[in-house]
Amino acid sequence: MKCGKSQNKLSDPAKLTRVVSLIDKEGPWIGIGVDVKGEIYEGLLERNASEVKSGAGQYFTPRPVIETIVKCVDPKIGETVSDPACGTGGFLLSAYDHMKGQSQDREKLRALRTTTFNGVDIVDEVVRLAAMNLYLHGVGNDSSPVH
Numbered sequence: 001m002k003c004g005k006s007q008n009k010l011s012d013p014a015k016l017t018r019v020v021s022l023i024d025k026e027g028p029w030i031g032i033g034v035d036v037k038g039e040i041y042e043g044l045l046e047r048n049a050s051e052v053k054s055g056a057g058q059y060f061t062p063r064p065v066i067e068t069i070v071k072c073v074d075p076k077i078g079e080t081v082s083d084p085a086c087g088t089g090g091f092l093l094s095a096y097d098h099m100k101g102q103s104q105d106r107e108k109l110r111a112l113r114t115t116t117f118n119g120v121d122i123v124d125e126v127v128r129l130a131a132m133n134l135y136l137h138g139v140g141n142d143s144s145p146v147h
Contacts, residue, residue: 016128020135061090070094077102077112086119086146089130093137114141121146 069091075081081095099112117139121127131144139145 020132061087063090063094066090066094070098075099077108077116079116081117083119086121086130087126089119089133089139089146092117092119092130092134092145093139096137096139113139117145119146 073095075095075098077099081092081099083089083091086092096112096117099116100109103109103112117134119130121130127144127146130146131140134140134145
């Protein structure tokens with residue numbers, strides 16, 4: 001059933017920015033830690049991928065596979081991590097989790113969150129999902145590291 005022009009996505013970047021700003025400033029989200037917000041969002045992404053069979057693999061790789069790849073690559077704090085087909089950013093976030101315990105130095109940890117990661121995807125909607133996923137995990141700076 002189609003209801004007029006209602007949509008479950010935001011195509012206008014200004015509207016998405018406003019919604020993210022409102023979520024960030026109000027409601028129960030404000031008291032929830034970054035890790036919990038990110039876990040909730042990733043859970044929603046995983047659920048959506050399992051429910052939408054066609055094209056789901058385009059943007060969702062199971063977490064155990066990602067964690068195994070990160071263990072093999074073993075990125076070190078101070079290195080740059082890039083994902084040329086990042087989907088929703090799972091590899092970047094797993095690498096972040098792997099690296100954040102490697103130092104207590106505030107400057108290194110700030111650089112880890114703001115300049116260490118970059119990703120690319122060819123589907124605009126997936127890039128937006130990745131940007132939100134990274135934002136909810138506290139990764140990135142004023143602009144998304146995913147393009």
